[in-house]
Amino acid sequence: MVSIKEDGALPLPWLAAPLTHALQQARSHALLVQGPEGVGQLEMALALAQSWLCEAPLSTGLACGRCVSCHLFQSRSHPDFLLLVPDALRESLGLDADDAGPAKDGEAKASKSKPSREIKVDAVRAMLGFAQVTAARGRAKVVVLFPAESLNTVAANALLKTLEEPTGLLRFVLASSAPESLLPTIRSRCQPVPLGLPPREQALAWLAERGVASPDVLLDACGGRPQQALQWSEDGIAAKTWLELPRRIARNETGVLSDWPVPRAIEALQRLATDLIRTAHGAPSAYFPRDALPAARNPDAMQEWARILRDAARHAEHPLNANLLMESLVGQGQRLMRVAVRKDA
Ligand SMILES: [Zn+2]
Known part of the structure; x- marks a missing residue:
């Protein structure tokens, strides 16, 4: 302790x-x-x-x-x-x-x-x-x-x-x-x-001392919460995985989150939806670097996905069938993302 x-x-x-x-x-x-x-x-x-x-x-x-x-x-x-x-x-x-x-x-x-x-x-x-x-x-x-x-x-x-x-x-x-x-x-x-979020530089130094590669990516992915970023890193989530996530979901790669515990996978999708809504409104992204995100133009479609994810999060601890649930959530995200983004994305 x-x-x-x-x-x-x-x-x-x-x-x-x-x-x-x-x-x-x-x-x-x-x-x-x-x-x-x-x-x-x-x-x-x-x-x-x-x-x-x-x-x-x-x-x-x-x-x-x-x-x-x-x-x-x-x-x-x-x-x-x-x-x-x-x-x-x-x-x-x-x-x-x-x-x-x-x-x-x-x-x-x-x-x-x-x-x-x-x-x-x-x-x-x-x-x-x-x-x-x-x-x-x-x-x-x-x-x-x-x-x-x-x-x-x-x-x-x-x-x-x-x-x-x-x-x-x-x-x-x-x-x-x-x-x-x-x-x-x-x-x-x-x-x-x-007790709020720690100063960014202090959190980054702490993560780097613990061997976390690209700590800035994981710290942002975790909303500035260093202990969560360390946990993700220890669980094998690399910065690269996070950066690729939006485009892999846009391509409907439903297996992309299959190794993740369901509550964490849903949390990740919620962060993606949040960032797509923010950028569609012209606000800066919070969890992903801007260039890792497809260019969303239709925030309503993403709001719909965010609502579906919120419902799913309530039952995330006890999903009846985790694979089926994640396939469905990623599939819905992919469809709504297609509505939300321009052709060139
Ligand atoms: Zn003492």
């Missing part, structure tokens, strides 16, 4: 300014880090927690990375820290089954069902138990919930009272890319901490 290191290095370099700002501006015992996915919300939440728990914070308020508390945090064994995430995220975050929290052993092992995408009430009840114990190291007790929109309604309601009247040194950091979907009663109890 990510933390502020011994040398004081932040897990993501662009968090320095927003972190310092948040630490200095925090008036509430509950913060809600909000903004787009893929810019480091969880890292931000964890760094806030580590800084509050740190026993020798810097003048900026940031954790020192070297004290006993920081070492406990780095080794994920700080007694005053609790992270609540859906089971479905545990593996990708490198959390062991040992940390699985409140689930009873037998139950957890017997269940072969898919890990939940929700933070459930059991986890919140276990957190309430944690909250009642005096802080072992006397600095603070911190609970991070990520992503906060995965709290189901029962769990959110169980959280409310403690969020409103926390005991002693208890503090919360919620992080969400969909704060509008949180219960208003949860939202109103938290101080919002906006």
Whole structure:
């Protein structure tokens, strides 16, 4: 799990300014880090927690990375820290089954069902138990919930009272890319901490350090969100693939996205539709370089495709037949693109 290191290095370099700002501006015992996915919300939440728990914070308020508390945090064994995430995220975050929290052993092992995408009430009840114990190291007790929109309604309601009247040194950091979907009663109890897209040069340097070729293409493809760009690159999506995508779809190469997970493929098509609508209106493209796009002249046809894609995105996690769905979406895009572009495109 990510933390502020011994040398004081932040897990993501662009968090320095927003972190310092948040630490200095925090008036509430509950913060809600909000903004787009893929810019480091969880890292931000964890760094806030580590800084509050740190026993020798810097003048900026940031954790020192070297004290006993920081070492406990780095080794994920700080007694005053609790992270609540859906089971479905545990593996990708490198959390062991040992940390699985409140689930009873037998139950957890017997269940072969898919890990939940929700933070459930059991986890919140276990957190309430944690909250009642005096802080072992006397600095603070911190609970991070990520992503906060995965709290189901029962769990959110169980959280409310403690969020409103926390005991002693208890503090919360919620992080969400969909704060509008949180219960208003949860939202109103938290101080919002906006986390926007990082500065482009910083994001490009970070991607280049991680071996991403043509980081500018992938960063644009991902709307400026560097963590998503890194993930795409690690999943084998090269800049070339992205640049060729519009023309391959215009040629109705339905297999072009067959290796992509369906939600990501639909997201890519939505970005293409957005860019074709933008350029048809004479606006600059956002996700593709202008010369990678066919020259669309009829935004209405592309609006129709965008609407079809929006509908498809709602069911993207559970398509009945992924290949058929992608063939159909690419085919519709190709037909509408033919309507939208000039002959010479
Ligand atoms: Zn420290």
